[in-house]
Amino acid sequence: MTSNYSVAVAGLGSMGMGMAKSLLKADIETYGCDVSKDRLDEFSSAGGNASELSDIAAEIDCLILVVVNATQTESIINSHVANMKQGSVVMSCATVSPEFAKEMQSFCKQNQVHYLDAPISGGSVKASKGQITVLASGTDDAFSKARPALDAMAEKVFELGNTAGPGSALKVVNQLLAGVHIAAAAEAITFGISQGIDAQTTVDVISQCAGTSWMFENRGPHIADGDYTPHSAVDIFVKDLGIVCNIASDSAFTAPLASTAYSQFKEASDKGLGGEDDSAVAKIYAEKAGLKLP
Amino acid sequence: MTSNYSVAVAGLGSMGMGMAKSLLKADIETYGCDVSKDRLDEFSSAGGNASELSDIAAEIDCLILVVVNATQTESIINSHVANMKQGSVVMSCATVSPEFAKEMQSFCKQNQVHYLDAPISGGSVKASKGQITVLASGTDDAFSKARPALDAMAEKVFELGNTAGPGSALKVVNQLLAGVHIAAAAEAITFGISQGIDAQTTVDVISQCAGTSWMFENRGPHIADGDYTPHSAVDIFVKDLGIVCNIASDSAFTAPLASTAYSQFKEASDKGLGGEDDSAVAKIYAEKAGLKLP
Numbered sequence: 194m195t196s197n198y199s200v201a202v203a204g205l206g207s208m209g210m211g212m213a214k215s216l217l218k219a220d221i222e223t224y225g226c227d228v229s230k231d232r233l234d235e236f237s238s239a240g241g242n243a244s245e246l247s248d249i250a251a252e253i254d255c256l257i258l259v260v261v262n263a264t265q266t267e268s269i270i271n272s273h274v275a276n277m278k279q280g281s282v283v284m285s286c287a288t289v290s291p292e293f294a295k296e297m298q299s300f301c302k303q304n305q306v307h308y309l310d311a312p313i314s315g316g317s318v319k320a321s322k323g324q325i326t327v328l329a330s331g332t333d334d335a336f337s338k339a340r341p342a343l344d345a346m347a348e349k350v351f352e353l354g355n356t357a358g359p360g361s362a363l364k365v366v367n368q369l370l371a372g373v374h375i376a377a378a379a380e381a382i383t384f385g386i387s388q389g390i391d392a393q394t395t396v397d398v399i400s401q402c403a404g405t406s407w408m409f410e411n412r413g414p415h416i417a418d419g420d421y422t423p424h425s426a427v428d429i430f431v432k433d434l435g436i437v438c439n440i441a442s443d444s445a446f447t448a449p450l451a452s453t454a455y456s457q458f459k460e461a462s463d464k465g466l467g468g469e470d471d472s473a474v475a476k477i478y479a480e481k482a483g484l485k486l487p
Numbered sequence: 488m489t490s491n492y493s494v495a496v497a498g499l500g501s502m503g504m505g506m507a508k509s510l511l512k513a514d515i516e517t518y519g520c521d522v523s524k525d526r527l528d529e530f531s532s533a534g535g536n537a538s539e540l541s542d543i544a545a546e547i548d549c550l551i552l553v554v555v556n557a558t559q560t561e562s563i564i565n566s567h568v569a570n571m572k573q574g575s576v577v578m579s580c581a582t583v584s585p586e587f588a589k590e591m592q593s594f595c596k597q598n599q600v601h602y603l604d605a606p607i608s609g610g611s612v613k614a615s616k617g618q619i620t621v622l623a624s625g626t627d628d629a630f631s632k633a634r635p636a637l638d639a640m641a642e643k644v645f646e647l648g649n650t651a652g653p654g655s656a657l658k659v660v661n662q663l664l665a666g667v668h669i670a671a672a673a674e675a676i677t678f679g680i681s682q683g684i685d686a687q688t689t690v691d692v693i694s695q696c697a698g699t700s701w702m703f704e705n706r707g708p709h710i711a712d713g714d715y716t717p718h719s720a721v722d723i724f725v726k727d728l729g730i731v732c733n734i735a736s737d738s739a740f741t742a743p744l745a746s747t748a749y750s751q752f753k754e755a756s757d758k759g760l761g762g763e764d765d766s767a768v769a770k771i772y773a774e775k776a777g778l779k780l781p
Contacts, residue, residue: 199564291683314697316695316697328692328696345587346564351692353688358683359683360685361620362682362684363679363684363688363692364681365678365682366678366679366682366684366689366693367696367697368670368692368698369671369678369698370672370675371697371698371700373667373674373744374700376744377561377663377664377667377671377744378664380663380744380745381663383740384663384731384735384742384745385656385657385660387735387738387740388659388660388734389585389652389653389661390647390653390657395657395660398647398661399660399661400769401620401643402620402622402701403610403661403665403701403702404660404664404701404702405701406664406698406700406702406703407696407698407700408697408698409608409664411697417633422742423624437629441681444682444776446677446678446681446772446775446779447772447775448669448674449674450670450751451674451678452666456743457743480739480741481740481741482739482741483739483742
């Protein structure tokens with residue numbers, strides 16, 4: 194065990210569970226917190242300490258928040274940071290606005306707790322292998338207090354500045370592109386079908402042409418296979434593109450592609466597809482054009 | 488020389504010149520045709536035969552059209568196919584609609600000339616190395632008559648069906664994605680600037696995240712460097728996304744991202760940026776938000 198260093202992971206979803214297990218593999222004392230008993234049991238079986246955050250907040254050096262959104266992040270910070278040790282660190286991983294990250298940093302600072310603005314990327318498979326990417330910004334103290342956990346969980350840590358904000362800003366930029374590219378993949382594949390090109394052919398050919406994207410290559414096969422098992426759900430992009438659109442609006446920035454992609458995901462969600470894989474946005478395109486997907 | 492096999496390349500632009508030189512390197516007798524004397528001189532200096540198409544149309548086995556659009560393609564086919572040898576082939580590389588490709592195939596067939604629907608991808612550097620990608624469809628006879636030229640010019644030939652149409656359809660699908668991705672790159676990089684993230688940081692970080700695309704990695708650096716030397720111009724995407732939108736409209740297909748991206752390129756063109764690199768669409772975003780680009 195890394196002596197005298199302990200971590201709590203709040204939120205044992207597909208990302209958080211993998212990250213928590215990566216900490217265990219690195220011999221770091223790790224507590225797992227979640228509302229789901231099944232997830233806590235899974236974490237216990239892997240050798241972790243299933244806990245209530247209120248029981249261990251005063252003991253830990255690093256609290257990693259891998260929750261869904263700003264509301265959950267704020268709720269946990271408001272409830273527990275006052276009980277944390279002076280000089281410990283909160284590492285916040287949800288996709289939030291840069292402004293929100295700055296507010297959380299400020300609140301933590303009032304409690305002598307460091308804050309690392311640390312949105313993550315990479316998916317559940319990479320999380321389970323200790324290979325996530327972290328878009329991080331924060332003070333030197335925040336980085337150094339989080340370092341053992343970062344080393345255990347991440348393949349790549351971008352250090353983007355000495356205050357909260359830039360980490361979240363770049364994550365939001367990434368989500369703008371990711372959301373537009375998923376919707377564009379759906380638009381292109383269904384457009385191809387409308388021209389007599391089957392989905393698999395479009396996936397095979399475009400993957401080797403200049404029209405490709407990381408998301409096209411990752412999500413295109415879901416559409417070609419007709420498999421909408423949610424690896425990342427439609428509603429994630431309703432949320433994340435919603436953040437993009439709100440920030441843009443507040444900044445007098447015009448983001449027509451993000452806004453258009455948002456409308457596609459929102460329509461999919463409104464039609465009951467919010468829990469399906471985000472590639473299910475293709476169903477909206479197909480329905481409008483009267484096309485049959487694989 | 489490949490005995491008794493000769494080719495004419497009509498259109499010695501950045502793609503056509505490279506393709507014509509690749510044919511020369513493969514010891515294929517090659518004629519080059521262009522309205523520009525400078526380009527003809529360049530081709531002659533490389534060992535090619537600078538010619539008027541009307542002088543050699545009756546001699547060649549393969550006519551490769553590397554012109555800008557459907558109008559130029561149709562004009563050359565209407566003027567010269569009647570003079571071509573029975574059993575020779577026209578290989579048409581411009582981005583056109585599948586319907587147009589079928590019409591050209593039909594016209595060529597009336598003249599006992601084969602037609603290969605053969606849009607290309609890869610850029611001028613790959614063209615000069617004999618490494619283009621060809622999205623091809625046509626009869627077996629069309630493929631076999633074009634084969635020596637394809638072998639000399641292409642790294643990859645997708646064989647997409649035994650009639651004209653699918654080649655052009657997939658090229659249009661590729662251009663839909665390429666155009667949306669370029670505009671999305673511009674939107675994301677300028678959005679990042681609005682949040683205090685400099686363009687180079689966005690390019691460096693996102694290139695290694697799930698938000699990346701082939702176009703982001705290729706065009707992003709142009710924006711970060713402030714270098715709008717046209718490798719491919721804004722007006723190309725006004726044209727190609729215009730084709731996407733027209734086909735979509737004729738097919739009752741809704742393509743909101745292609746339509747939104749089209750509007751950005753069109754606005755850039757209307758503001759006098761049509762001849763700049765397509766990444767100059769970023770200037771439209773920056774101007775609206777009052778931001779300064781590198």
